[in-house]
Amino acid sequence: MFRRLSLALTMTAAALVAGCKTAEMPAPVENPAPAQYLIGPGDQLDIFVWRNPELSVSIPVRPDGRISTPLVEDMPAVGKTPTQLARDMEAALANYVKTPQVNVIVREFVGAFGEQIRVVGKAAQPRALAYRRSMTLLDVMIDVGGLAPGAAGNRAKIIRRLEGGRQTEINVRLADLLNEGRIDQNLEMMPGDVLFIPESRL
Numbered sequence: 001m002f003r004r005l006s007l008a009l010t011m012t013a014a015a016l017v018a019g020c021k022t023a024e025m026p027a028p029v030e031n032p033a034p035a036q037y038l039i040g041p042g043d044q045l046d047i048f049v050w051r052n053p054e055l056s057v058s059i060p061v062r063p064d065g066r067i068s069t070p071l072v073e074d075m076p077a078v079g080k081t082p083t084q085l086a087r088d089m090e091a092a093l094a095n096y097v098k099t100p101q102v103n104v105i106v107r108e109f110v111g112a113f114g115e116q117i118r119v120v121g122k123a124a125q126p127r128a129l130a131y132r133r134s135m136t137l138l139d140v141m142i143d144v145g146g147l148a149p150g151a152a153g154n155r156a157k158i159i160r161r162l163e164g165g166r167q168t169e170i171n172v173r174l175a176d177l178l179n180e181g182r183i184d185q186n187l188e189m190m191p192g193d194v195l196f197i198p199e200s201r202l
């Protein structure tokens with residue numbers, strides 16, 4: 001009798017352990033690393049050289065993608081992260097300054113050409129915007145101040161680049177999104193998108 005009871009207890013304990021193993025939570029999946037910002041033409045940069053205020057400047061990135069600072073001329077900046085540019089500046093300044101330490105801060109963001117979203121046509125403030133992760137059509141319209149008078153918002157289109165150099169056009173109803181809250185028209189934007197807003201025919 002005692003042996004049967006002991007065997008039953010052993011089997012029950014084994015079943016409980018097995019049940020606990022099957023109920024274990026899966027290991028959490030690590031979040032992907034955040035995208036790093038790449039400097040683009042038109043970005044406004046603050047460049048600080050520690051203990052050398054005469055070398056510290058606030059400058060825009062030229063249309064050719066380069067910057068010029070005291071002692072460093074025509075340094076390529078486009079396509080680099082601020083940290084990468086700082087290290088390149090340190091290497092260039094090492095010819096003139098002992099152990100330079102450089103910090104680069106982007107004050108006004110535009111982004112690399114391939115990362116920009118361009119808004120053309122009848123927006124209140126048509127311009128190029130820096131792409132941000134999870135950026136939506138509504139975010140874009142807020143950044144450009146909405147539709148301009150005379151805009152045919154419901155005939156707008158997104159021109160998007162595809163793999164292999166192909167393009168596609170996506171029709172969007174901006175007026176319905178902005179005036180009626182049509183969330184189904186609030187599409188997610190992609191780097192390189194062009195939003196075209198035509199003028200009303202009336």
